[in-house]
Amino acid sequence: MKKLLFFSFTVISLGLNAQGLVNSTLQQNHHHESEGAIGPQCGSHLLMKNQDKKQPGLLNASNKALQNIVENLDRSNKTTSATLTIPVVFHIVYNNADENLPDSVIQHQLRVLNDNYRRQNADTTSLRPAFRPYAGNPNIQFELATTDPNGNPTNGIVRTSTDIQHFGGILPYNINQQSQIQQWVNDSLFYNLFRISQDSLGGSDAWDTDKYLNIWVGDLRIFEPQIQNFEELVFLGLAQPPANHPNFVGTGFDTLIYDEGVLMHYVAIGPNNPISYPAPYAGLNNTLADGDLVSHEVGHYLGLRHIWGDGDCTADDFIFDTPLSNNSNQFSCNKNRNTCVDSIDGVDLPDMVENFMDYSSDACLNSFTQEQAAVMRATLFTYRPNLFTIGQEELPLAESIECFPNPSSGHLKLSSTAAHDDLEVKVYNSSGALILVKSFSAPSDLELYLEGPKGLYLVQVNSAKDQVTFRILKN
Numbered sequence: 001m002k003k004l005l006f007f008s009f010t011v012i013s014l015g016l017n018a019q020g021l022v023n024s025t026l027q028q029n030h031h032h033e034s035e036g037a038i039g040p041q042c043g044s045h046l047l048m049k050n051q052d053k054k055q056p057g058l059l060n061a062s063n064k065a066l067q068n069i070v071e072n073l074d075r076s077n078k079t080t081s082a083t084l085t086i087p088v089v090f091h092i093v094y095n096n097a098d099e100n101l102p103d104s105v106i107q108h109q110l111r112v113l114n115d116n117y118r119r120q121n122a123d124t125t126s127l128r129p130a131f132r133p134y135a136g137n138p139n140i141q142f143e144l145a146t147t148d149p150n151g152n153p154t155n156g157i158v159r160t161s162t163d164i165q166h167f168g169g170i171l172p173y174n175i176n177q178q179s180q181i182q183q184w185v186n187d188s189l190f191y192n193l194f195r196i197s198q199d200s201l202g203g204s205d206a207w208d209t210d211k212y213l214n215i216w217v218g219d220l221r222i223f224e225p226q227i228q229n230f231e232e233l234v235f236l237g238l239a240q241p242p243a244n245h246p247n248f249v250g251t252g253f254d255t256l257i258y259d260e261g262v263l264m265h266y267v268a269i270g271p272n273n274p275i276s277y278p279a280p281y282a283g284l285n286n287t288l289a290d291g292d293l294v295s296h297e298v299g300h301y302l303g304l305r306h307i308w309g310d311g312d313c314t315a316d317d318f319i320f321d322t323p324l325s326n327n328s329n330q331f332s333c334n335k336n337r338n339t340c341v342d343s344i345d346g347v348d349l350p351d352m353v354e355n356f357m358d359y360s361s362d363a364c365l366n367s368f369t370q371e372q373a374a375v376m377r378a379t380l381f382t383y384r385p386n387l388f389t390i391g392q393e394e395l396p397l398a399e400s401i402e403c404f405p406n407p408s409s410g411h412l413k414l415s416s417t418a419a420h421d422d423l424e425v426k427v428y429n430s431s432g433a434l435i436l437v438k439s440f441s442a443p444s445d446l447e448l449y450l451e452g453p454k455g456l457y458l459v460q461v462n463s464a465k466d467q468v469t470f471r472i473l474k475n
């Protein structure tokens with residue numbers, strides 16, 4: 001890593017300072033839009049805006065269309081609450097041994113992704129109480145593909161050696177050429193990055209994007225020969241959503257090159273990556289320590305926008321149960337922020353720095369909301385019907401739990417014909433007093449004894465989502 005030149009203009013200093021020509025230009029041009037474009041970031045929204053420049057109106061149309069999908073959520077998402085499983089292929093495109101990440105890093109990353117998308121991440125307990133009523137479980141599971149597009153067995157990890165050292169490309173300009181740099185970002189940067197998804201351009205061809213989630217992993221930096229060969233990190237990751245997804249520009253993309261899926265800088269993969277971010281990006285080693293960024297990018301891939309709506313308090317992410325905020329959380333974890341007045345069920349909630357679709361440090365990211373979860377599932381049912389398989393639907397308790405005999409001498413048995421985790425049983429007497437609480441998991445049986453006089457008792461069985469009550473006569 002070569003030493004940096006000092007710039008002749010002021011760059012806002014926020015600890016994660018960009019220190020490269022492209023980020024400096026983006027900051028200068030976008031500061032007034034509250035982009036949150038300070039230092040390395042997610043490139044998904046800039047990808048949308050880039051396409052909007054080429055086909056004006058796309059961004060507006062996609063915003064309106066997302067509102068439609070939210071309004072129609074009940075209709076599109078009512079099919080099932082069962083687990084949806086998506087096969088994933090990781091394309092490791094490497095120019096050196098560091099970039100050729102071992103399987104163990106990919107596998108660990110996948111576990112983090114699955115924990116986050118099934119709300120099994122340990123840090124959900126850190127979600128502030130005000131947000132708990134809105135926390136959502138997408139119930140989506142990701143599995144490394146076991147069969148490739150030709151029907152051959154695979155471990156879901158494709159390794160491709162490349163001559164390309166920087167998929168961001170080589171910037172032919174110097175510090176005094178800001179307008180040329182902006183033009184280069186508009187014309188070349190995204191094309192350069194998506195070379196990683198093309199065999200013929202030094203990358204690795206997508207597997208059928210209707211049937212697999214493709215995640216490309218490589219060096220996404222930009223090489224800048226005119227500032228002493230600086231390697232600039234602009235995008236940590238970015239996502240190309242399913243074609244025609246209304247929240248994104250879909251049809252506007254040149255899909256010949258901009259293949260659908262997720263692009264990740266190789267250092268941003270996994271919590272156990274052996275490679276660290278070098279100076280001046282070393283701060284990211286702590287900020288992105290848990291591997292949550294892939295969950296953020298997959299959120300974009302499944303139709304979500306940044307929680308602050310990529311703008312000020314007037315910009316929305318079109319999700320009802322996320323509070324407004326006027327900017328990203330800038331990789332901090334500031335729970336005192338409440339940047340916009342809003343009303344969710346009558347309450348002005350603070351900025352939700354715990355949300356995976358904010359730019360917070362991994363240490364405080366832990367949740368999606370219920371509506372975000374519903375939008376992602378609706379995206380799959382609506383736009384990617386061939387991408388996922390549907391798991392076993394959990395049977396309603398009323399159809400699977402029995403309580404007998406009735407009438408009874410007081411000795412009862414609860415038995416289930418289906419699996420249920422973490423059931424809670426409450427027994428009430430005829431005057432409504434709670435006389436017994438027990439927990440069990442089906443299909444094992446539970447024996448109960450009704451203490452007390454003859455008469456009517458209520459036996460109530462609760463799961464996280466469901467409830468059934470039996471009226472039992474003790475005689």
Ligand SMILES: [Zn+2]
Pocket residue numbers: 042043044045296297300306
């Ligand atoms: Zn993003």
